[in-house]
Amino acid sequence: MSGDAASITRSQVEDFLYSEAALLDEWRMDEWLQLLTDDARYEVPPNNVPGGSASDTLFTIADDMARIRARVKRLNSDRAHAEFPHSRTRRMISNVRITNRAADTLSVSANFICHRFRRAERIRQYVGAMNYTLVIDGDGFKIARRVVLIDAHELGSLGSVSFIL
C-alpha cells in the first residue's frame, strides 16, 4: 500500500475493518490496541444526541488514548464483573464507504450489527453505523478516531456497553 489516500480501494478498507472486528470478537484486546494511533479517540455518543460533541454533551463513551488503554486493562482483568465471563460477540460489517480522502487520511463509514451473547437468556443486537478516521501507516492503517452510533432511540434493553463496541 502506498502512502497516498487517493489510491486506497474500498476492499483494502473492508479487509482492515474485518480484521479489526475479528480481533474484538476474539477478545484479542492488546492486538486491537496496536491498531490505534497514539492520540486515538473512541466514542459512543448518547442515543438521543448522536451528532453531539463529547466536550459539551454527556456521551456513553468518550475515551482518549489513556482511557482506551485503561478500558482494555480493565477488560483484560477478571475483575471487570460485567464482562466476566466475557460476552461472546459477533460483528457483521457492511455498506463500507470511503467518505473523504485527505493526504494520508481517510474518512470511512460502515454499518454494523454486533450480536452480543451474555448468558443464555440475553441476546442483544447493537445496530448502527461506525465512522472512522483512518491514517495510512506503511502497509496498513491506524485508527485515529472511531465513533460508534447506535440506532436505538435509547439503550433500553441493550443495557450496558461494557465491552468494546
Added chain:
Amino acid sequence: MSQTEPQTYIIDNETDQTFKLNRSALVEPTLFELEQRRIFDVCWIYLGHESEITEPGDFKTRNVCGRPIIFARDSAGDLRAFLNSCRHRGTVVCRLSQGNADSYSCFYHGWVYDRDGALKTVPGAESYGPAFDKADFGLGEVPNFASYRGFCFVNFSAGAEPLEDYLAGATEYIDLVVDQSPSGKMQVVEGTQEYDIAANWKLLVENSFDDYHLLSTHSTWLGYLKDAGVEMKPPEKGHLLPSHGICRNLGNGHATTDNVNFRGRPVARWIPIYGEDAKQEIDEIRAELVTRLGESRATRIADTNRNLVIFPNLVLNDGSSITIRTFHPLSAGRMQVTAWALGPAEESPSALARRLDSFLTFYGPGGFATPDDVEALEMVQAGLQSWREVTWSDLSRGMNKDGEQLNTDELHLRTFWRRWSQYMEGATS
C-alpha cells in the same frame, strides 16, 4: 403469598441488632402494582430540571409513574406538567421527545391544544350539543407540581404535603449541589443515558449509596484511579475505604452518604487525572466558592462527596461529577434508568469537558464502574429467585454501634426500607 395475606417485609430488631429483609419484597410480581398505588402515586416523584426547558413552548416528554407527561414551559414561560393524553379519546398528543411547540396537535382526530393546554380546535365542532364547551377539555395536568431550587417534582395524590416538607433533611444536600453555581443556576448537560436493568428498582436504591460494595465491585475503577496517580490513603481503623465517610438518615425515607473526598471534584478538588493544565482553573473555582460562601461552607461543598437518595427513586451523586439519576420499575424484575449530568450553568467549556470526562470514567452504561453495578444488581435478582428457600437478606451493618454510622454500614439502606415498609403497610398518611 397472595395480595391480601398480611406480609412482614422487614424484621427490625434493635435488641438483637439485626435487620432482615424478606426477599419477596424484591421478587413478587404482585408488588409491582401495589408499589405503584401505595408509593409512586402518593410520593413526590422527580420529573425534570428547570434548565432542560427554558423558552415558552419548550417541552420534553417523559414517562413518570407509568403516565406519559409533557414537561413544558407555557406561553408565560412557567413550568407545567401536562398529562399527555388527548381529552377526546386518549391518544398521546405529543409524540416527540423534545422540542418547542406552538401548539400540541393530536394527529388522530385533529384536536389542537395551545401552549397553555387549552383546547383551541375541534374539527366539526357543530356536531356537539350545547353542553360541549372547549373550556372543559383542556389538557389534564398532574394534580401537584412543585420545584425545589430547580428540581421539579410531581405528585398524583390529592392529599400531598408541601414538597419542602416531604424533602425534609434532603434539602440541605440539594443546597450543597446548587450552591456550587455562582448564580445559583444549575444546568442539565445535553445527552441522556437511558438503559434498563434486569433487577428490582429497589436494588438500585440500595446500590446508589451503598459504599460497602466499592472495594469488591469496583476494584478495576479504584485501580484506574491509582494508576492515574490519585492518592489512596490506607483506610483508618474500622474503615474499608481510603477516606472517612458516614451515612445519614435525612427523614421521610431520604438518606445520604457524606464522605471526605479523595476522588476529585470538578467543584473544586484537583486530582492528577484532570491534568496539570486544570490546576489553575480549579483553584479559581475554589476561590470563587470561598469568596461567595466563606471558607467553612466552601470546604463543606468542595471537600466532601455525597450520594443522596430522595425517596423513592431519585439519586443525586455529587462527587467526581454530579449525576441526576431516576428509575421506574417496569415489572418486579426490571427497571428503566434515566441519568443526566448536572453542572453550574456558567461553567467554562474546559470545566464542563472535565466534568463530563470525570462522569464517564465511573458512571453510565459505558463507564468503568456502572456496568459492574448493573451486573451486581442483575446477579442479585437472579440469586433472589430462591427466596422461598432462602427468605431473608441481612442489612444489619452498623447496628452494633452507637453514634456515627459509616458509609459502609447500612443505616441508609435501612432508612429506605423502613419507609418503604411503612408505605406498603399503609402506615403513612
